[in-house]
Amino acid sequence: MFVSNSMVRKVITIDKEASVFEAHEKMTSNKIRHLPVVDGEKRLIGIVTDRDIRSALPFSLLKGREIGDEKSSCSAEEEKAKIAALKVKDIMTANPITISPMYTIQDALLMIQREKVGAFPVVDSDGTLTGILSVRDLLRAFINVLGINEPGTLVGILVEEKIGQLKKIVDAITEEQISFGSILVARHWEPNTRAVFTYLLTNNVMRVKKKLKSLGYTLLDPMEWYLDQLPKSDKN
């Protein structure tokens, strides 16, 4: 689970002297929202995002329309010239937060949550840009972890929070010759309980559900749970 395995390696970058228009064009045509700014040696010096561009360009220019109307065409021309002179270095974030290729995906997730950014440039120890990791790449990694690209059925099981519970569940399911797409353990609103979400790569969950019930487990009502469990509001 290292960033180096999930990042995009062929990074589309831009020069700090490039115009904001060029940056905008590069983002639109490549359907991306972050452009690392590099010097001649591929060393990272900044990042420009679609939000930086949006703030810098008036709406009408972004949409390719003419600025202003006939009455104020003179000031519109001036405005246009001013914007055309704007360069990437004027609007970029210099020295952005970066991560190393040896950071884990977990590091990146926690950092994205803390820093509230959409992507991290990935740089090696001498400051050379080696990749970029965006929220999109993290999502892809988690779709993979959840196993939901493969056909299966989700079964939620409520268990007591004590050692050995998961083993019993895994054994019971394995005895039915069912393979796992993923197993997630989440906190539950009841004290001392955990919610175990097994994604089973089968259409046939009838027997295994009965078996789990006969072993004394409570199956979670699929309409009652969510992966991010919070206390039930009606308990307040």
Added chain:
Amino acid sequence: MRKTGYLHDMRYLLHDTGPYHPEMPERLIAIHNGIKDGGLLDHLTIIPASRAELKWIETVHDKNYIRRFEEICLCGHTTFEDQDNGICHDSYETAFLAVGGILDTIDMVMEGKIDNAFCAVRPPGHHAEQNKAMGFCYFNNVAIAARYLQMKWGINRVGIIDFDVHHGNGTQHIFETDPTVFYYSIHEHPSFAYPGTGREFENGAMEGKGFTKNSPVLPGQGDDIYKMLIERDLLPAFERFEPEIILVSTGFDAHKDDEMADISVTTEGFSWIMETIMKLGDTYSKGRVISVLEGGYCIPRLPELAKEHVQILLNV
């Protein structure tokens, strides 16, 4: 009363999925008993199974896949490609009989000998992909039927309605880019149920964009939501598409007593669905509705469900 065909053959019991498998031969016995005990047999045109020609199966499935399936069955294996797919020596032949029976049924409908039909076949088909067996399905019966209608009978627009509780991934994928086949499915939401496809945003690709429609249903929901979604999603879609014939992937596993999934449709709810499909058939397709069995695993409920289903086809 309409002239209704009933594809029924004891040879469909020969496909043995192994011990404790829900897709068991007893399902067809329960279905037949429901139809027989309901006194409907005399009104039906019984159609026996026949072996399909390989060329029709090849309109949907890869040659290599078909050969692989044959070999695995003849070698005496008990599963094919996935633990879910229980098989026996006779499964390959039974799958040919299922397709062949359905194609004969199509001929009878197109020749005007019958108005509509219920094909009580095993194995089911809607999970089967071009190149992969999935979810108890080997040959995609309904997909092959649609191709046959186009190639042999020159039908330009085939409408498929799939109300099995699981999404028919195979059928959707086979016709995803094809604007001549409209695939509509209502099923338990794929975040909870097999096979994990059939989300609302899946609506076809390329030229087929807009010719696939999915109505996922959340666990615990029943008749009301089914009614609402079918009226909201299916009716306007078929009004635009005007299918010349309707193929139905009939699954009874959305029933509230069926433990394969978490949906709670009642027997009356299933009747409403089928009556609605018949109205669509009368409006757009000259009454040509061919229902093909997919899932449905609650043996005690299958007789009444099958009886009601056939009564609606017969219009009695």
